[in-house]
Amino acid sequence: MGYTIAEKILLNHCDADHVEPGQVVMVRCEVVLANDVTGPLAFRQMEKMGTSEVFDRSKIVMVADHFAPAKDERSAILIKRLKEWSLEHGVAFYDQGRGGIEHNLIIQEGWVVPGSVIVGGDSHTCTHGALGAFSSGLGSTDIAYSLIFGEFWEAVPGTIQITVSGEKGRFVTGKDVILAVISQIGAGGGTDNVLEFVGPGTKSLSIDERLAISNLAIEAGSETGIFPADETTAAYLDGRTETKWEAVHSDPDASYSRQLKVDFDRLEPLVAKPHNPENVVPVSEVAGMPIHQVVVGNCANGTLTDLRQAAQMVQGKRVHERTRMIVVPATQKIYREAIEEGLVDTLVEAGASISTPTCGPCFGGHTGALAPGENSITTTNRNFKGRAGSPDACVYLANAFVAAAAAVAGEIVDPAGVIS
Amino acid sequence: MIASGKAVLVPGTNIDTDVLYPGIYLNIDDPELMKPYLFEGLDPSLRDQLSGDTVLVVGENFGMGSSREHVPLAMKAWGVRCVIGSSFARIFYRNCINLALPAITCPQAAQAAEPGSQIAVDAATGKVVVDGQEFSALPVPPFMLEMLDRGGLISWAQYKLSQPRS
Numbered sequence A: 001m002g003y004t005i006a007e008k009i010l011l012n013h014c015d016a017d018h019v020e021p022g023q024v025v026m027v028r029c030e031v032v033l034a035n036d037v038t039g040p041l042a043f044r045q046m047e048k049m050g051t052s053e054v055f056d057r058s059k060i061v062m063v064a065d066h067f068a069p070a071k072d073e074r075s076a077i078l079i080k081r082l083k084e085w086s087l088e089h090g091v092a093f094y095d096q097g098r099g100g101i102e103h104n105l106i107i108q109e110g111w112v113v114p115g116s117v118i119v120g121g122d123s124h125t126c127t128h129g130a131l132g133a134f135s136s137g138l139g140s141t142d143i144a145y146s147l148i149f150g151e152f153w154e155a156v157p158g159t160i161q162i163t164v165s166g167e168k169g170r171f172v173t174g175k176d177v178i179l180a181v182i183s184q185i186g187a188g189g190g191t192d193n194v195l196e197f198v199g200p201g202t203k204s205l206s207i208d209e210r211l212a213i214s215n216l217a218i219e220a221g222s223e224t225g226i227f228p229a230d231e232t233t234a235a236y237l238d239g240r241t242e243t244k245w246e247a248v249h250s251d252p253d254a255s256y257s258r259q260l261k262v263d264f265d266r267l268e269p270l271v272a273k274p275h276n277p278e279n280v281v282p283v284s285e286v287a288g289m290p291i292h293q294v295v296v297g298n299c300a301n302g303t304l305t306d307l308r309q310a311a312q313m314v315q316g317k318r319v320h321e322r323t324r325m326i327v328v329p330a331t332q333k334i335y336r337e338a339i340e341e342g343l344v345d346t347l348v349e350a351g352a353s354i355s356t357p358t359c360g361p362c363f364g365g366h367t368g369a370l371a372p373g374e375n376s377i378t379t380t381n382r383n384f385k386g387r388a389g390s391p392d393a394c395v396y397l398a399n400a401f402v403a404a405a406a407a408v409a410g411e412i413v414d415p416a417g418v419i420s
Numbered sequence B: 001m002i003a004s005g006k007a008v009l010v011p012g013t014n015i016d017t018d019v020l021y022p023g024i025y026l027n028i029d030d031p032e033l034m035k036p037y038l039f040e041g042l043d044p045s046l047r048d049q050l051s052g053d054t055v056l057v058v059g060e061n062f063g064m065g066s067s068r069e070h071v072p073l074a075m076k077a078w079g080v081r082c083v084i085g086s087s088f089a090r091i092f093y094r095n096c097i098n099l100a101l102p103a104i105t106c107p108q109a110a111q112a113a114e115p116g117s118q119i120a121v122d123a124a125t126g127k128v129v130v131d132g133q134e135f136s137a138l139p140v141p142p143f144m145l146e147m148l149d150r151g152g153l154i155s156w157a158q159y160k161l162s163q164p165r166s
């Protein structure tokens, strides 16, 4: 019996000579990642474990993104702690103004290569599967352990294979692929499994779009969402990293816990209604819903591709008077590129506010919380009750075309009605 | 590992980590200071039912979402001894095991429990007793059992650090 890509990568990173779903193995990792929320908590746990020594300082990355820029004293203390610890241990540290949202940042900076194992103190560490890596979101105690030993315990997951086919429609993006998957299997349907994306339709997906797909794997309960590396991956990594890598693919006789299909030819822009990402409907079904805030940003859809889509939508138009539009480039580099391309100008002219790269409005942390009774449509990944401020606010999830179209219309609309 | 206590029911399926511990309080890193915000987005009155020996009874896909360990840390700080549920989200489950807080999958027991029920759990055998009625839970895999018995990942790391390096 053959192995899936996830099983192969795990096999390459542990001492077992065979792996199968459910088996527990210790897995070595190439990158250990944490942020201003999970990092300081991990350092506390490390102290309790009885050491401050790390396994390999060249494999550790700390990013200030959740509460950066600090919203209050308590947040400032966490960021200070993260920075001081990083300097003291000689590990990579990205401060505000030099980094961005951790997942987009470390991919952009060449930390992630196909076939590698990434662990992060953040559930959206699953994003790194977009480059063909095995990536796992962990809590702070796990991260403490990984910082010391360079490994983590892992119950080998099963694999759900998703075959993507067909031609993408005008306003359909990677976000719609993953929303379609989540609606098919449900918020817990991918638990103890990874998602693996294959098929001719994956060829039309850029790395930016794959990021969104892998990123929301956790919204189906999955550990990660893997795209086996192809020419798109190789082109993206060219000049970005010196690390040697080899593409890993599933064996033809690998066994899957489930196989699904997503056909672009039958896919339209989708929206996940409050308060669970599995509540997915076509945009037409929620058209007319008044919108008070639009957020284009976060680790799923704050890429240059998303900013381009949003700018295209609002070009020469005004954000509706009922609506606020917040745009958060995921990294400092994306921010600069958006300035160079004139996207920032287009967005600001339309009435959008542009934020420095941060997690802020995505998790209700700061800058962009919602009042009771307000509706927001965002390109983020979670619409849980209270996720973005008041528990009596409603968050709808969509791609950047749909979100930006709602900013212009002041209500949810089919983007085709805003530009043709 | 054997755990027992009085049942506190957390109703609903797909209870996410944001309602269990809202993001705005993530800038706290001391478990004692996390206590006042547990269940904040779900039902703050649940906190009034917590005592030094509580068994939380939860539904399907409990703890979905974030990796925030604030949720099980705050539970432990409140004296939660065990969580019994129909099913658990992956990161929440492993966070519990790492903190030596048994997370036991037993839908039947979760159904049978009422507020205040006396519950005892033997993680090794999977025997769950709710007010004298016996149920069998999904067995806890040997690795996780060992983790629970050793007192979680912190003790595990202490032990590993005390061994001569190979």
Ligand code: SF4
Residues within 6 Å of the ligand: A065, A066, A101, A102, A122, A124, A298, A299, A300, A358, A359, A362, A363, A381
């Ligand atoms: S942008 Fe949102 S989902 Fe992504 S890492 Fe930050 S808080 Fe988490």
